[in-house]
Amino acid sequence: MAVAPNGVVYVNTRSTHDRTPSGGGFIVALEDTRGTGRADVIRRFGPTAEQGARGGTGIALYKDWLFVEEKDRIERYTQSKHSIVPQGPPVDVVYGLPLSGDHPMHPFVID
Numbered sequence: 001m002a003v004a005p006n007g008v009v010y011v012n013t014r015s016t017h018d019r020t021p022s023g024g025g026f027i028v029a030l031e032d033t034r035g036t037g038r039a040d041v042i043r044r045f046g047p048t049a050e051q052g053a054r055g056g057t058g059i060a061l062y063k064d065w066l067f068v069e070e071k072d073r074i075e076r077y078t079q080s081k082h083s084i085v086p087q088g089p090p091v092d093v094v095y096g097l098p099l100s101g102d103h104p105m106h107p108f109v110i111d
Helices: none
Strands: 009-012 027-031 041-045 059-062 065-070 073-078 091-095
Touching: 009 059, 009 065
Parallel strands: none
Antiparallel strands: 009 027, 027 041, 059 065, 065 073, 073 091
């Protein structure tokens, strides 16, 4: 989970099944526009199971970018100033991470 300065919460979800969560990809943006402490705007984005995705566990915000783990790579989305979800495709930052043995997920930290 990562929280943007504007309060939007981002979550990277993972599925071990061949299905996409309802409403889009595995990355979720949650926004509380009413100040109630509960998200009233929920948007899913990113690759879907139909595109071969399974989601991931790693997620981080750094400057104007949202970094997420997807399979064997870390991807970077450019944050949009007009939407809680990025408008363009991600760019691979790191790829070729191991997927076998004890390494199917890749949580990470940006420091």
